[in-house]
Amino acid sequence: MKYEHLNQFKDNFSNYTELRVQENRNNRVNLTNGNVTSNFAATNSGVSARVFKDGNWGFSSSPDITDESISNVVKTSSENVQFMNKKNATRCGFFLPETQANHEMDFSTHKNRQNQKYWIDFIREIDGYMEKKYPELLSRNIIMSGLDMEKSLFTSDGSESYSMTPRALLYLILSIEKDGSPISIGNPWGGLGQLEDKFLKPADYYFGIDTLVEKLKQKADGVYAEAGYKDVILDADLAGILAHEAIGHTTEADLVMGGSVAGNYMGQSIANPLVTLIDYANTCNGETCPVPVYVDDEGTRSEDVIIIKDGVLKEFMHNKDSARHFEVDPTGNARAYEFSDEPLIRMRNTAFVPGNNNLAEMISSIDDGYYLVKTGNGQADSTSEFMFAITMGYEIKNGKLGRAIKDTTISGVAFDVLKTVDMISSDISWSSAGMCGKKQLIPVGMGGPAIKCKVNIGGR
Amino acid sequence: MDRKETVNYCLDSLKKAGADKAACALNISEKKELNVEIGEMTLLRTTFNTNMGISVIKDQKKGSTSINKTDKESIDVAIELVMGMSKGSQPDDAYDIAEYQPAQSFSKGDVSANLDTMYQSLEEFVEYVKTTYPQIQLEQAIMDFNHSHSLFQNSNGVDFEIREGMYGFSPFFLSKDEKNTSSFNYTGFSALKIDKPLHNYGTIDTLLKQSVEQLHTRNIKDKFIGKMVVTPDCIGEFLDFIANDISDGKMISGNSLYKEKLDKKIVHPKLTLHSRPVSDEIADGYFVTSDGYLAENSTIIDEGILKTHLLGLYGSKKLGKSRAVNDGGAYIVDPGDRSHTDIIKDVEQGVLLARFSGGYPASNGDFSGVAKNSYYIENGEIKYPLIETMVSGNAQEMFENLDEISRDRINFGSCILPWISFKGITVS
Numbered sequence: 001m002k003y004e005h006l007n008q009f010k011d012n013f014s015n016y017t018e019l020r021v022q023e024n025r026n027n028r029v030n031l032t033n034g035n036v037t038s039n040f041a042a043t044n045s046g047v048s049a050r051v052f053k054d055g056n057w058g059f060s061s062s063p064d065i066t067d068e069s070i071s072n073v074v075k076t077s078s079e080n081v082q083f084m085n086k087k088n089a090t091r092c093g094f095f096l097p098e099t100q101a102n103h104e105m106d107f108s109t110h111k112n113r114q115n116q117k118y119w120i121d122f123i124r125e126i127d128g129y130m131e132k133k134y135p136e137l138l139s140r141n142i143i144m145s146g147l148d149m150e151k152s153l154f155t156s157d158g159s160e161s162y163s164m165t166p167r168a169l170l171y172l173i174l175s176i177e178k179d180g181s182p183i184s185i186g187n188p189w190g191g192l193g194q195l196e197d198k199f200l201k202p203a204d205y206y207f208g209i210d211t212l213v214e215k216l217k218q219k220a221d222g223v224y225a226e227a228g229y230k231d232v233i234l235d236a237d238l239a240g241i242l243a244h245e246a247i248g249h250t251t252e253a254d255l256v257m258g259g260s261v262a263g264n265y266m267g268q269s270i271a272n273p274l275v276t277l278i279d280y281a282n283t284c285n286g287e288t289c290p291v292p293v294y295v296d297d298e299g300t301r302s303e304d305v306i307i308i309k310d311g312v313l314k315e316f317m318h319n320k321d322s323a324r325h326f327e328v329d330p331t332g333n334a335r336a337y338e339f340s341d342e343p344l345i346r347m348r349n350t351a352f353v354p355g356n357n358n359l360a361e362m363i364s365s366i367d368d369g370y371y372l373v374k375t376g377n378g379q380a381d382s383t384s385e386f387m388f389a390i391t392m393g394y395e396i397k398n399g400k401l402g403r404a405i406k407d408t409t410i411s412g413v414a415f416d417v418l419k420t421v422d423m424i425s426s427d428i429s430w431s432s433a434g435m436c437g438k439k440q441l442i443p444v445g446m447g448g449p450a451i452k453c454k455v456n457i458g459g460r
Numbered sequence: 461m462d463r464k465e466t467v468n469y470c471l472d473s474l475k476k477a478g479a480d481k482a483a484c485a486l487n488i489s490e491k492k493e494l495n496v497e498i499g500e501m502t503l504l505r506t507t508f509n510t511n512m513g514i515s516v517i518k519d520q521k522k523g524s525t526s527i528n529k530t531d532k533e534s535i536d537v538a539i540e541l542v543m544g545m546s547k548g549s550q551p552d553d554a555y556d557i558a559e560y561q562p563a564q565s566f567s568k569g570d571v572s573a574n575l576d577t578m579y580q581s582l583e584e585f586v587e588y589v590k591t592t593y594p595q596i597q598l599e600q601a602i603m604d605f606n607h608s609h610s611l612f613q614n615s616n617g618v619d620f621e622i623r624e625g626m627y628g629f630s631p632f633f634l635s636k637d638e639k640n641t642s643s644f645n646y647t648g649f650s651a652l653k654i655d656k657p658l659h660n661y662g663t664i665d666t667l668l669k670q671s672v673e674q675l676h677t678r679n680i681k682d683k684f685i686g687k688m689v690v691t692p693d694c695i696g697e698f699l700d701f702i703a704n705d706i707s708d709g710k711m712i713s714g715n716s717l718y719k720e721k722l723d724k725k726i727v728h729p730k731l732t733l734h735s736r737p738v739s740d741e742i743a744d745g746y747f748v749t750s751d752g753y754l755a756e757n758s759t760i761i762d763e764g765i766l767k768t769h770l771l772g773l774y775g776s777k778k779l780g781k782s783r784a785v786n787d788g789g790a791y792i793v794d795p796g797d798r799s800h801t802d803i804i805k806d807v808e809q810g811v812l813l814a815r816f817s818g819g820y821p822a823s824n825g826d827f828s829g830v831a832k833n834s835y836y837i838e839n840g841e842i843k844y845p846l847i848e849t850m851v852s853g854n855a856q857e858m859f860e861n862l863d864e865i866s867r868d869r870i871n872f873g874s875c876i877l878p879w880i881s882f883k884g885i886t887v888s
Contacts (some may be wrong), residue, residue, distance in 0.1 A: 254497070
């Protein structure tokens with residue numbers, strides 16, 4: 001739902017103001033062992049305004065999108081900032097940098113939209129394939145979901161933008177019984193686009209399912225990792241989450257202002273010179289990224305942020321307020337999830353830049369270590385200490401892949417780990433199933449080549 | 461249409477559209493939210509929200525939708541959508557809605573918040589942190605008041621109405637000096653009234669004090685197997701492992717470790733776990749389950765014995781087992797005999813785990829993660845805060861090997877939890 005005439009409300013603005021109309025549409029079907037356990041669709045839309053004056057912010061939102069309610073949210077936001085200014089005038093005189101951008105981008109499918117029955121039948125066919133071919137599976141859980149985020153923005157600086165950014169995902173979680181206990185594995189497919197563009201026919205996923213079941217069986221027969229400080233190869237999924245969680249968050253300027261350790265390192269060598277890390281706005285090597293952002297929710301044109309270049313910490317990610325604080329240009333990282341959310345500094349598509357090695361030579365360079373392939377979740381700290389759950393990996397012994405390992409966790413201090421990187425593969429693979437949590441959720445893209453480094457691995 | 465008429469209109473329209481069974485839940489809320497960012501009060505938010513959840517069963521096929529509009533046109537569009545969704549789904553005899561119960565209304569908490577008073581509370585908290593713990597960076601603190609009006613009706617004649625006002629507070633902070641940065645930490649609480657300084661709620665002041673100590677961390681010397689004393693801020697994550705394992709998802713998929721364990725011992729007899737959503741002790745409980753039943757208090761684990769699974773209406777019918785009388789949450793663990801400080805005095809070698817940064821336990825209960833904001837314990841004394849230290853074990857075995865539960869507990873508004881110590885944890 002594109003809202004065409006937000007600029008008609010500019011006479012209601014008395015200070016710096018962002019006015020946004022947004023609609024999020026979710027749909028989800030879930031099949032558990034052949035039973036439809038979720039068949040759900042939701043639409044959440046409304047209008048919000050955010051006003052800045054003398055260092056304070058006022059925000060208001062309403063689910064009603066009428067001329068009257070739009071005027072009301074601008075009025076309430078203005079009253080809220082007045083309330084804050086009356087209580088605290090110490091930031092009087094702060095002004096935000098002005099930015100202006102005009103852009104429209106619509107990733108809607110050009111195909112006919114399919115109804116929920118079509119997608120239920122689609123995943124039932126996938127389920128039928130698994131049930132017939134792999135009766136030994138203890139459980140089969142298939143989730144198909146779509147999220148459309150549609151935003152219309154107008155700001156007092158004169159920015160006007162419209163975006164329709166969809167994401168479609170197919171997620172499988174399979175389990176098998178081993179010695180009386182369930183062992184599980186999961187895998188997502190999909191990314192930027194609506195379901196009709198991402199998922200053409202069920203048979204396209206059968207090879208991937210066969211591979212996933214093979215990995216599950218390897219894992220069921222797997223061994224516990226040996227706890228300790230080890231040489232590892234982080235495959236693309238792991239490298240992506242390292243880029244996002246362990247480095248990315250510490251270099252979001254609001255977290256830097258809050259005391260993140262990265263604030264101490266600007267301009268310093270913090271990684272092996274092989275390492276370059278970028279938060280891409282929308283395009284990488286001529287290809288559209290999983291979560292393309294052209295104009296952010298403050299009306300700033302989104303630019304790539306080169307966080308680390310050749311091992312040196314170069315840039316933080318900014319919104320307007322942090323750019324004012326650091327006296328730099330805003331980078332277009334301000335994003336909000338729902339209409340009722342205010343924009344926060346968020347990553348877009350964060351990835352290590354590929355190197356010159358290939359996976360085979362990276363494996364052959366390790367005498368005793370691990371090749372880590374899949375991750376469940378990850379968390380990081382203001383200190384850059386991180387942990388990632390490992391849901392699939394293999395031993396490396398004498399330069400060769402060995403047995404699969406059971407679920408474990410790796411950890412380390414990212415700015416130390418990056419100094420141990422000594423090989424990076426030449427390919428790049430993106431993951432776009434991630435939702436980042438920071439007061440609000442937001443879809444993010446993560447990517448990378450495979451990286452060889454040293455980390456702590458948990459085990460028994 | 462007023463709100464009641466809106467819900468009536470939705471249900472009537474669903475019946476006219478051919479629904480065999482239908483349910484409609486309307487929630488209208490207004491939230492005032494004050495935000496501290498980097499130690500400064502900078503943002504006031506006022507948000508109005510509407511949510512209308514609609515579920516329909518036709519020929520034993522089910523569809524559900526939610527919208528945030530209440531005009532007739534939007535409801536009509538949603539009904540057409542959800543009827544189509546149910547038609548396109550698969551039949552399942554386990555789909556159902558709550559049976560008739562007498563109509564009831566509930567209310568608790570304030571109808572509106574005094575914004576000046578909220579501002580003053582938060583301002584005093586910011587000032588308290590600045591003066592008492594000057595090394596702390598208050599990265600973010602959010603104080604909010606949410607008032608909601610909810611209506612739940614279904615085609616079996618269920619008719620519930622709830623009005624609720626709730627305060628919430630959640631600070632997020634770390635410490636920093638010239639050289640060092642501590643791990644961040646966070647906590648929070650819910651309350652019907654704010655009647656004392658914010659730092660006196662829950663564990664806030666304790667965690668602020670510890671944050672400063674955690675500027676200077678150390679590694680353990682060698683890997684060991686010892687005790688892990690888990691704090692009230694952290695124990696909920698491990699209790700959730702059991703709760704999730706006895707809920708619909710894990711039970712229906714067949715992955716639950718406790719599927720056939722009703723009335724059997726699943727944890728050490730020292731543990732008794734209740735879910736009490738309608739207890740006066742729990743401010744932030746709930747009156748009605750998501751299926752539309754009046755919520756009741758229950759004992760989930762009684763002296764180590766599993767007394768109920770947490771199955772909803774669908775899960776219970778699907779598996780032929782009893783429906784839980786609530787949706788879980790609002791957890792209260794019965795206290796033990798000794799204070800947590802006395803429990804720590806008995807630890808020869810171990811860890812005081814205050815925050816667990818780790819993957820969710822695997823299906824078989826295996827877990828490993830980083831001990832954040834945590835301390836090394838030796839010979840009954842807390843020695844130093846830890847860095848780069850991992851704890852690992854198996855959640856199922858851990859609860860079987862439970863050591864002690866503290867007498868002292870923390871009421872977070874949404875749950876009341878003690879310190880619990882466990883034996884046989886690998887620390888590396």
